[in-house]
Amino acid sequence: MPVKTNYKLDRTIAPPIKDAIEFELSLPPYQKSTLTNGVEVYAIDLGNEEAMMISWIFDAGNSWEPKKGVAAAANTLLKNGTSARSAFDINEHFEYYGAFLSRAAQHETAEITLHCLTKYVDQLLPVIAEIVSDSVYSQEELEIYKKNSQQRLQVSLKKSDFVAGRLIDAYLYGPDHPYGRYSMPEDYQGLQREDLTAYFDRHYRHGACRIIAAGKLPSDLLARLEASFGSLTIHAPQKGEARPVFPITPATEKKYDVSNDPNGVQGSIRIARSFPNRHHPDFQKMQVLNNVFGGYFGSRLMANIREDKGYTYGIHSYLVNNIQESALLISTEAGKEVCAPAIEEIYKEMELLREELIDEEELQQARNSAIGTILGDLDGPFHVASRWKNILLNGLDGSYFNQGVRIIKTITPEELQELAIKYLDPEAFFQLVVV
């Protein structure tokens, strides 16, 4: 970029920019391979640093649990002992090599993820194989888990944002649906060792698994994975195998005021409605409308409720990342005395989007911001892996990404207004304030 230095700088004029529409975006591809037992490996070899991650993703989320809390406990306690190694041995082994082994249970899937320096991966894979095929769930470890989780939950229950997050999910999906179900401290009492060992046996040891690896990968990674995992009893998700399907039973009441802490000085506001999943043609279009509405710092909700009124430190809206059915959720913490006007402004912003076309400059700003975010995201191997993971777990393919980019670049103000009329209908929203 040539820079002229011999003229008086006019700081009121913005430098020219290259528009988002002109950026070519493509999701770097994965290499797919299959282990002897059928488990599929998606490898994304990217990056300059000698570091990598691998996730083992099992069909072991809470949709499959026979009893509240089993999926989370079975997942968390994966690190807490095999027949050959104690919890301490396992933790010490990974930490000795400077590796991080994390676990997470979602609704459909639950995973175990390794982050490590590439040079140490050989020392770590066999122990992960041991974990996913031979975790023992000792009574002692379970008791510690129950007690400590209970205590942690007691602290969380004092926080209005935590309570609000659970309640709004229960209104949207129903308290028996895996998306709406939540634990109370006493639920931990009912967890038995047999629940965990049976769950482990079915959903991990003999479970459906896929492996995603990303980063600077060793050239023999596949052989290494085959050696450690290829002959285990894990298998690929079976085509056509029925996922447990749960009926969604939204609450009948739409408005809730919950008092959680008599000394609370802020209200946690959640306003939400159900929204179709990623397979619906409106989903990616709605993401653009959502950007304008409350999806980033330049959004209307942020501009109005934070930057103009100062009612809150932050306000966001987003489409919930659920596979069966999504939701559009608006979330903010606002001073107790300004919750009512904040809520009123949220509905006013919905009304504006229904009634007036978004002007071209604002839409361009939302488009460019979204493209800039994707461009920045495509930079690191772990971000790329997480996009692929989302696509694969939702049963989509690479065309979904390209379609999304196309929509961001081409959607019109008229289409967005139609979406607003269709979805930003106040009658369809649950409204919750927890103080």
Next chain:
Amino acid sequence: MIKYDRFQLANGLRVLVHEDASTPMVVVNVLYDVGARDEDPKKTGFAHLFEHLMFGGSVNIEDFETPLQLAGGENNAYTTNDFTNYYIQLPAENIETAFWLESDRMLSLAFSEKSLDVQRKVVMEEFKEHYINKPYGDVWFKMRELVYQQHPYRWMTIGSELSHIEQARLEDVKSFFFKYYRPVNAILVVAGKTTAQQVRELAEKWFGDIPAGEKYVRNLPHEPRQQEARKMTVKASVPLDALYKCYPMASRTEQGYYVADLITEVLGGGASSRLHQSLIKEKKLFSQIECYHTGSVDPGLVVIEGKLIKGVSMEAADAAVEEELTRLKAEAITEKELTKIKNKTESAIVFEDMSVMNRANSLAIYELLGDVNMMNTELEKYQAVTAAEMLETSRHIFDPLNSNTMYYYSEK
């Protein structure tokens, strides 16, 4: 090895460039050498409030966000007790937009009454969200006052009380800006898909004519070595009893910093660390326990904090922590433990440096510390720490006369 170019403009602005052609993005990071430690004790929270005002429009640009988002950029900022840092990430083609925006707000803010009025409220909500409406949210206000009797780390970045924020006036804002937010007190880092040549030209073009300002010479009260064990008891409406212990440690640039950092790893780094294994798993006294340090530029704190298992007495929990500290002071850690914490540190450094944004941020901080090349010698410094040094430093830090203990009781 992170490569960089360094130069300085005539007005004193220090500029660092880190080229990385593998990314389509650039990061433009501006660090100002002012933090909460530089505040007037009667006007605390000001550096952070001011950070919010930096987004409220500058002298020639009414709106900071819109043009940046049009350029596909994202940005944020944060304030610590030590400094204030602003960063923008955007597609490399649009790099000049970031120079335009950052240089104009370094030239002068718009100083709008409306922006001050709104951001005061926003920050007060931030204060409530993070420190009032949260169980245990008041711990660090109290603990800092207990530990720091002279040094301005006495107060939190958010400020010591809501009223200080409420009372901020526009003239305070102006004088703060012209005292601290000058090129001579700032560091510009540009990293990613750019070249030193390009940055040189753009820096000259956009920042070159901003008046240098007066170099701020920091002269803060020094915290004398603590000479007595301090204790404090708090009762609050929280579900669990909690124990907090703090011990003053070395400043960021001293050798003792690296030793203390590794000590916190031995005690609290991961589930195989000593406190986790002994106090959660074996003795079952705590449901959670952590050990970390505050990482500040001036002498910081080693912190041990944990939530007690219901029914365990505070005295028993405290004694068990003390026992672990006694062990650490009595015998050197094993070779295996030492290798483990060094490997963990190496790994943490590699993962942190994966993102261009982190690299840009780190370069700015090391420049602030006085030698940007420290970024490339950190790992060696950790590698050089010996078990004997750790033993000696443990004895110094965990001297009972250097301790600050808070018993935080759940009030029924």
